[in-house]
Amino acid sequence: MSGGEAKEAKDELDGSEAPFVSHLIELRDRLIRALIAVGIAFAVLFIWPSPSGLYDLLAAPLLSHLPPGTKLIATNVISPILVPLKITLMAAFMCALPVVLYQVWAFVAPGLYSHEKKLVLPLVISSTFLFLVGVAFCYFIVIPNMSRFIHAFAPTSITAAPDIEEYFGFVLTMFLVFGVTFEVPVAVVVLARIGIVSIAQLKKVRGFFVVGAFIVSAIVTPPDVISQLALAIPMILLYEIGIIGAQLFIKHTQAPDADAAKDKPAT
Secondary structure, eight states, X not given: OOHHHHHHHHHHHHHHHHHHHHHHHHHHHHHHHHHHHHHHHHHHHHHTTOHHHHHHHHHHHHHTTSOTTOOOBOOSTTHHHHHHHHHHHHHHHHHTHHHHHHHHHHHHGGGSOHHHHHHHHHXXXXXXXXXXXXXXXXXXXXXXXXXXXXXXXXXXXXXXXXXXXXXXXXXXXXXXXXXXXXXXXXXXHHHHHTTSSOHHHHHHTHHHHHHHHHHHHHHHSOSSHHHHHHHHHHHHHHHHHHHHHHHHHHHHSOOHHHHHHHHSOOO
């Protein structure tokens, strides 16, 4: 390589190092702010209602269908301390989720076009809302009815006393399953907006999605009819909502040049 070519390559690197480092610094700052938000939420929840109070709240749907006086058990020495702390951390993350997603949005927003910003911000808000709705649906509807169904068929000779770690793992899995399931409209909108599938294709595969929803619900939920229907039916309804939302988003988030090309008469 000649001296001129080496100097030119060095100049190009000098021009790219500063933006790259600044992006890393901004990413670090965004991550720190997100962690601070989670930490503040954790501290508040630790004071009130406290880790034990949060665990009692989480265990309430199950205990309400167990015989009076029944308590959950801890087979691990540190479980009575560790599990409530994990629940508090999970609750803190959910409380700070809007702040975390805002930091993600603020980091990527400068690199987006104006019509893309119209798409991303509503999706961030709607995905947060739908995830929390899915978790609430699981807590207030699915877990109580599932507990009632299971214990109604349990033999009377069995004393139900689940381990707190197993129960926490089960509930956390159910929360994630229903939270992610309620993101179906967002996934449909994104796939249609970026052009992977069209609205016509989404409508055409509607029947396959219905079958797939029941298959997924049978795999990821406990083997009871209530849990499976509680997952499959909302998934199907949310798919239809996603098709409607995709039509609206595609209409209102097109690039200006795409709108101009559409309005321009053919020559």
